[in-house]
Amino acid sequence: MKLFLLLLHVALPLIGLTDAGYITFEEMQGIIPPCGTGFDCGAVLLSKYSHIGPIPVSILGLLYYATLLILGSLLLLEIDVSKWMPKKLRAYTSTQQLYTLITSFGLLFSMYLVFIMAVLIKGWCLYCLISAVTSATLFFVSWKYFRMTQNSPHSLLKAVSQKTIGFLYQNILKRILFLVDPEAVHNQFTFFGKLLGSFAITRWLTSIVFSYNSATTAVVKDGILFPNKMGLCAGFDYNGEMARILGPVGFGWHTIGTVTYQPYEGNPKPRLGRLPNSKALIVNKGLKTLGAKEVARRLTGVQFTVPVGISIASTNAHFDSDQEQIMDIVKGFLVFEKSHVNHSYYELNISCPNTFGGEPFTSSARLEQLLTVTDSLQLSKPLYIKMPIDQSEKETLQLLAVADEHNVQGVIFGNLTKDKNNPAVTPEDRKVWKSRKGNLSGRPTFARSNALIKLTRDNFYDRFTIIGCGGIFDTATAQAKLDAGADLLQMITGMVFNGPQVMGTINRELDLKNK
Ligand SMILES: Cc1cc2nc3c(=O)[nH]c(=O)nc-3n(C[C@H](O)[C@H](O)[C@H](O)COP(=O)(O)O)c2cc1C
Structure with a gap:
């Protein structure tokens, strides 16, 4: 179980990275990717909510999943990043803690995006939903793993x-x-x-x-x-x-x-x-x-x-x-x-x-x-x-x-x-x-x-x-x-x-x- 959860720390960011990478690539070409029936990717990806300032949300997604992929790989290799942190922060910055913290923010941001689609845009983007489900799963996986290892010194x-x-x-x-x-x-x-x-x-x-x-x-x-x-x-x-x-x-x-x-x-x-x-x-x-x-x-x-x-x-x-x-x-x-x-x-x-x-x-x-x-x-x-x-x-x-x-x-x-x-x-x-x-x-x-x-x-x-x-x-x-x-x-x-x-x-x- 523990190993399975650990592997998901790498596999899920890969899924998210592929999803966010695809949207980013298509966006850069000026193409709205094909969406299934019942979805309206254009309404979402062309809306004012698709950017935060000048930065496309899909790029933020790419960065998010890339960071998790790196941290997940370090976790798998049992490399603790806290040793590179300032001494005062070491107790709070083990690889697992950072991973869980980032997925917590990821989950909150996904919930915000789902709210935007459901209430403000009233249209759904398939790729954004895949990302939301991935973020939520990542949070629960990382939280579950964190709980299993919570008696580690870095809690x-x-x-x-x-x-x-x-x-x-x-x-x-x-x-x-x-x-x-x-x-x-x-x-x-x-x-x-x-x-x-x-x-x-x-x-x-x-x-x-x-x-x-x-x-x-x-x-x-x-x-x-x-x-x-x-x-x-x-x-x-x-x-x-x-x-x-x-x-x-x-x-x-x-x-x-x-x-x-x-x-x-x-x-x-x-x-x-x-x-x-x-x-x-x-x-x-x-x-x-x-x-x-x-x-x-x-x-x-x-x-x-x-x-x-x-x-x-x-x-x-x-x-x-x-x-x-x-x-x-x-x-x-x-x-x-x-x-x-x-x-x-x-x-x-x-x-x-x-x-x-x-x-x-x-x-x-x-x-x-x-x-x-x-x-x-x-x-x-x-x-x-x-x-x-x-x-x-x-x-x-x-x-x-x-x-x-x-x-x-x-x-x-x-x-x-x-x-x-x-x-x-x-x-x-x-x-x-x-x-x-x-x-x-x-x-x-x-x-x-x-x-x-x-x-x-x-x-x-x-x-x-x-x-x-x-x-x-x-x-x-x-x-x-x-x-x-x-x-x-x-x-x-x-x-x-x-x-x-x-x-x-x-x-x-x-x-x-x-x-
Ligand atoms: C409210 C209170 C009741 C205590 N009753 C007992 C007792 O019944 N038996 C005992 O051996 N010591 C008793 N003590 C002494 C404590 O066990 C301890 O030796 C003392 O409080 C010093 O520790 P502290 O500074 O961490 O409180 C009592 C202390 C307090 C504060």
């Missing part, structure tokens, strides 16, 4: 649509959304995401516009094939309601949760706030969840489109002892171990700062206790620890040394920051933050997360899969995390500030950069 459709959506989001939609309570906006997005994820057609359409995967964006870690490195961190889809749309939106993987064994209705409102000047969110959800059993029940049988993980922590409640709290975490794991949910990994969230009693397992002695118990569970999936970022390098190295001794495959740097002196927070935003409960995501977490990624890579080499999380907003910030040593990436706040197209754009741009 014009995605690049253009992502730029348009980004522009509209940042200049119109975000301005409106940022006037509304953040949790209400999140609830609406969850509803909409759930709806889009419910139908194959909407998932497919979403993926055409948003997601970008290629052979080179894919990475295998801990036996899991991630179609791209850009994941959604815990906290956005905390009850797993958007699980079927997050892949099509562009994430290569995503974490559901944090889920705790017992349900929790969340800390008192307001639980979310925005600090636009510091590009941060104030988070005080306190592990709002329907509880492990209900989330597992809802996810059972769901076919995920990309690898999915479950983030687990202890229920946001008072515990009489560490042992009781650890058993609560164990019960959370066991619900998913015994379930038929198709998840690929676990996150162990030891660092949520908005819970009762703070972060109970961020001291090495307590982490040792917890991991000794999780080891005994012999979990069936890889385990990644969600790390705090406000601890000192010494404390972080101690926690990593503990994790090193246990059945832990990866570490995520990291969670929210509670550092009220964080230099990335503007003085005005610091005042707002001090008047509110909660901790910050986004830009204030960026530098610290990068430093801890590097610390881990420098001290533990390839021991852990390192997941960079905190303050990714675009390709440059994602690249900074990879440069620091991250294997995989996660984000939330960047998507809230820059729009839902940002993951696809990062993947596309990283892919092109690495070629």
Whole structure:
């Protein structure tokens, strides 16, 4: 099929070239070519519409088909013309993209000519109709072929649509959304995401516009094939309601949760706030969840489109002892171990700062206790620890040394920051933050997360899969995390500030950069 379509990229322009060449030749002789009954070639070819300025439309047709013949031949020979283009245009000018673009204009022009014949001239020219049919077929052939190869690095459709959506989001939609309570906006997005994820057609359409995967964006870690490195961190889809749309939106993987064994209705409102000047969110959800059993029940049988993980922590409640709290975490794991949910990994969230009693397992002695118990569970999936970022390098190295001794495959740097002196927070935003409960995501977490990624890579080499999380907003910030040593990436706040197209754009741009 693919080869047949490719051959049509050459054969159809040849037909068009013959047709346009014949009319041009006859016109130059001053002859109106013979037309069949029911046609009136003279009325069309002698009309004022047969020229655009001094140029006969048939000559434009000749040029159009000749260009397509050349591009079609290059396509057949697998010669990519983008390498001759200015660097900035290379992402948009592969041979296939140019071909499709030109046939799109060709189709529009043909439609204009058919309109002229049908409405203004009220007469038909056989050769013009042959050209119109050829143009339309060319468009559909080239579009079909483009769709088949759309996951190639040069995807014009995605690049253009992502730029348009980004522009509209940042200049119109975000301005409106940022006037509304953040949790209400999140609830609406969850509803909409759930709806889009419910139908194959909407998932497919979403993926055409948003997601970008290629052979080179894919990475295998801990036996899991991630179609791209850009994941959604815990906290956005905390009850797993958007699980079927997050892949099509562009994430290569995503974490559901944090889920705790017992349900929790969340800390008192307001639980979310925005600090636009510091590009941060104030988070005080306190592990709002329907509880492990209900989330597992809802996810059972769901076919995920990309690898999915479950983030687990202890229920946001008072515990009489560490042992009781650890058993609560164990019960959370066991619900998913015994379930038929198709998840690929676990996150162990030891660092949520908005819970009762703070972060109970961020001291090495307590982490040792917890991991000794999780080891005994012999979990069936890889385990990644969600790390705090406000601890000192010494404390972080101690926690990593503990994790090193246990059945832990990866570490995520990291969670929210509670550092009220964080230099990335503007003085005005610091005042707002001090008047509110909660901790910050986004830009204030960026530098610290990068430093801890590097610390881990420098001290533990390839021991852990390192997941960079905190303050990714675009390709440059994602690249900074990879440069620091991250294997995989996660984000939330960047998507809230820059729009839902940002993951696809990062993947596309990283892919092109690495070629
Ligand atoms: C609204 C919100 C809720 C969050 N909830 C959780 C959570 O339940 N579990 C968790 O491990 N991290 C949670 N986080 C922290 C994020 O997973 C992430 O570590 C942090 O936001 C930094 O990434 P970002 O700058 O890309 O948002 C939450 C973050 C936000 C913004």
